[in-house]
Amino acid sequence: MSQLQSLRGMVDLLPEQTRRWQAVEAVALEHFRCAGLDEIRTPLLEFTELFARGIGEGTDVVGKEMYTFLDRGERSCTLRPEGTASVVRAAMQHGLLSQGSQKLWYGGPMFRYERPQAGRQRQFHQIGVEFLGFCSPRSDAEAISLAWDLLSDLGIKGLKLEINSLGTVEDRNRFRAELVTWLEEHVDQLDADSQARLATNPLRILDSKDRDTQLLLKEAPTLMKALSKDSVTRFEEVLALLNTLQIPYQLNPRLVRGLDYYGHTAFEITSDQLGAQATVCGGGRYDGLIQQLGGPVTPAIGWALGMERLLLVISAAAQADPDGPAARLTAAKPLFVYVINRGEQAELQALAFARQLRGAGMAVELDGTSASFGKQFKRADRSGAQWAAVIGDEEAKTRQVRLKPLLGEGEECQFNWQDATTYLMEQR
């Protein structure tokens, strides 16, 4: 079609969808409020260098997925592909880190230049949290439980929390050397992708989906065995806390995650309702990132949750359980009064009357046509409103209004405006 349309992977959210989004966002906001988080909003556009240095040059995100361009001043700019780097940059730039530790949340669009598929778009939306300046295993468990409880509260079932420890930088360097040595002895048995990755990002080979490679990797050295004693102890403390909180998890030694800044705890929450892109929420600890970006040594942990995927899961949950909490989030827009009006004076009055009802907090639709009463009633009925308020020439003469319940059998009654407003407020 030659009609103007949105760019590939850029998706419009129509009213039916935005209602759900608002409901989900409201639940998330409430969880963040109760957990004492503050919101931070950062620009969508940053210097490319921020992501290159923060996320890692060797990652897929930086290597092939960024929306990067030169601005009019020849500076390389990039539409943010994720939130953490920007949040850390903003915290550093404004001295937040020297005001003590920070618990922040953010939300908004992210951009990754990829082929769209189920659960993946080029512009997508995340909400995420970042705990800056927290090092204890307790903060890991707190962050994870925040995500877990939020998802549970939304009525989503069948979620799986997978968790792993990537240890310290030293642990990983030691392990990487060990792994590369071992893999080089078996290069010929690796799939093509993994062979290429041997030079660029060997840890990611552990995550390969190739069946033969996976079989081979069963014999490979494991990260867990390469972890230092302290790292293991720390990880065990996190797991013990999850046990205490009764949050079920599954150890996944292959979970490496694609962003360089993660260390120690790394986790993902997945759903079986999503097809190939099953991760709803992913995160982990990034104790080295802030220093790497030129800030003070600051331990931190965070996660990000994909809104589009979350909404997909919620829709599935709503279908499975039409009376459950997920279904309530998808409810239709609640309209209370539909104002039917016809005639010159009546139409003027109707606008003022609708305004009065709206001022009292009611959701009011005003029929904007001068169609027959029959037509307007038909529309009122379809609007889903509970009440019809009728103002025609007869009512206009005495500044009155007739109220008729649209559901059930109730009688139609005539009131002056003030009594009508009071009456409707009592009916809510």
Add this chain to the structure above:
RNA sequence: GCGGGUGUCGCCAAGUGGUUAAGGCAGCGGCUUGUGGUGCCGCCAUCCGGGGGUUCGAAUCCCCUCAUCCGCCCCA
């Protein structure tokens, strides 16, 4: 970047070489010129994603292209 599927009205959808491209939903108008939810009637694609070709003749066959969906890679 690489596989595979799909593209007929706002939405769903029949039609698979032959004069006017079914039907349903939604929308609009009417029966009912001050009262809805049911019913009935009417209107609503000179056109089948776009371009080229084959043919007396194509939405239906071929080629190219675009879009979209699903998958790979990777991630939210």
